[in-house]
Amino acid sequence: MYGHQGKILHVDLSKNKIWTEDIPEEWRKLYVGSRGINAKLLWDYCKDPTITWDDPRNIIIYAPGAVTGTTAPASGRTSVTTVGCTTGMYLKSNTGGHWGAELKYAGYDHLVVHGVSDKPVYILIDDDKVEIKDASRLWGKDIIETDTLLKEWHGEDSRGLYIGPAGENLVRAASIHCSLYHAAGRGGGAAVMGKKKLKAVSVRGTKPIRVKDPKKFAEVAEEMRELLRADSGAQGLHEFGTAGSLAGVNELHAFPGRNWQTGYTENVHPITGPALNEGGYLKRRVACFGCTIGCHRYSTIEKGPNAGIASGGPEYETFGALGNGPGIIDTEGVLILNEICNRLGLDTITAGTVTQWAIESYLRGVLTKEDTDGLELDWGKLEEVKKTIEKIAFRDGKLGDLLADGLKIATEKVGHDSYKWAIINAKGLEQSNVETRSAKAYALAFAVNPRGNDHLMTETFAEFGSSPEAIEVIEKITGDKKWASPHFTEYRAEIVRWHEDVYEITEALGFCVFTSTAAYGVNPDNMARLYTAATGIEMTEDELMLTGRRVCTIEKAFNVTRGATRAHDNLPWRLMNEGAASGPLKGETNSQEELDGMLDKYYDLHEWDKETSWPTRATLEKLDLKYIADYLDELGKLP
């Protein structure tokens, strides 16, 4: 087999059964790999809407990409797909690190875990040798301790994927960690692992990966590498990390603070990428497997009272959710909170967003001192934020238990209109730190995102026009450079549609989305050529983009089985109803009217029904998804 290794590894924790299956040739053409084939697998096993996230029939799938493990630059990423616990709907989360490539070297493109174990276990993969092992000595251990033990038992060259205490405690903010500091963070996939009592997957692989046409493959990979080398976005990511852009975002008054009540922070410097470099905290620039960008950070505090803190990151989102959000405008403060989340296995975005909601609820008197277990919450109090996130991970006390279930459930429990300052949309995922009120393609992308409102199912960064490459992308989509401004509502549906497909194929091949939607060295044209060189499967740019659309449609259809309607494609109440606090777009909202205009166009472009938002039979059949149309028909969910 070329490109792919050709095997799906199945492990059933209920039946204690392990087997492999060949990837059907047709799937490689229709769904390509990773996220794409994951979507097909999840549909096949879990389409029945009675399968909830905590049902033993729910599966969790881990998959590196079609070209992972090669010199294709930044192609080492892994998609994790399951019925998510935060939304109860489709969840794809994607992680960097070195675990996915190792799985592929062990000979597998996908790992599918079925069933639940009655006691803690981990999966050990050493090429063809696969075992379900007792994890009683790992259960309760944090991420660092878990990785250390696994390496002690299975070698320094083994690669680990695991959950921390938060995942064990079925916390919705729990993240699946990979190679220590990388994470499939969003949507609560770690709670699905926790429910299955699956603590970790340790992998070691020694099987080479072959490509059909090595010469051609090397040529295309070189083209991508050189485009990325020259790309200003990629250079910035290497130099300052994802947080490099924060000062600029703040200047646009688009850096959410105090639970989205502010967009601009005076003296923001301590919580930006350059502060890590200048303060001597940045120890190393780090890359995921095969990545030529190297945007990840390893940061340490070496002096003063906090000396000894060391961890991966912090990323843009962490400086937002645990810095500007709760008002911790302090480099070391964010480093400390980041380190706690990386140990306990918490998604910094959700942990930070639920904490901000708790602070505001307390200040409004909706949560009392009794509800907060005595914590006097307020903006800018590091100790209180620290205690809150530790409580979340362990479901400790009244506050920990309330916040551990995420804002969708917490707001229902608390009432008092507390949904109005909960930064979640109807699907229920806590929003990532993008000011959608002043970035309209992001607003639409967040609203229609099948896993909830964040930037990690499609990223429309190009609309900011902040690099020549980004402006070129907007011109390619809309025909005119002038639309490279986030304030327009015109052409946003077109921009979102293009990015959805590009984002999907990027992940299907295993590339990091930064290569194609933040920097632009990897594009549909060179991805198609690379895929053909890797696999020998003829694929044009248009055909590859169509596979992206096909997979996005499966993901949408999956949510339709779970009751998704047009009403689920919205944005948090605050952003739809309260104006931005300051800046050029002061007073701007994501109003329903504005959103409706973009949604109509978006559904039209997808050829979905505008009233319900559901894919039609004709559209599904055109995408070779008749089996999905038939099932939705059975459920009475075809428009």
Place this chain on the structure above:
Amino acid sequence: MEKLLLVDMDKCTGCKQCSLACSLIKEDLFDLARGRIKVLKKEDIALGVQLLCEQCDAHPCIDACSDGALSRDEATGIITVDAEICTECGSCVEACPYYGIRLHPETNIPMICDLCGGDPYCAKHCVPGAISWVDKTDDLLRDKKKLRSARMAMYRTVKKEAEK
């Protein structure tokens, strides 16, 4: 002009493009174990230490081979293995002071970096500039040795810690 390969641990992001590139150019496939360059990765401290043949003046690998399978090009310092003579004993691996030799996973013949005959393929893949192929000057030769010493010191520290 004579060139030399500068290998800087501090710029290494641990991505392993160099090993992948090496296995591709040498064997038309991707297998880290077939890279003539290896990156020792220590995930907890985000460290990558590159290990490869340094074309050193002392070349103890040659003396270690009792069968005389290894020879050295005096001009370039490049070591060549005669696979017909090699008994796959691994003495050269043990002798290398830079941990730069490994046995091929299938043939067991030692794999030794040959600088791709004067155009190292790995260097083209190292975008962060941790591996660079530069014109040789006295200053750069000194830098090369300094960088190498730092890598070896780190390698030995990491190994010592692992043995604890």
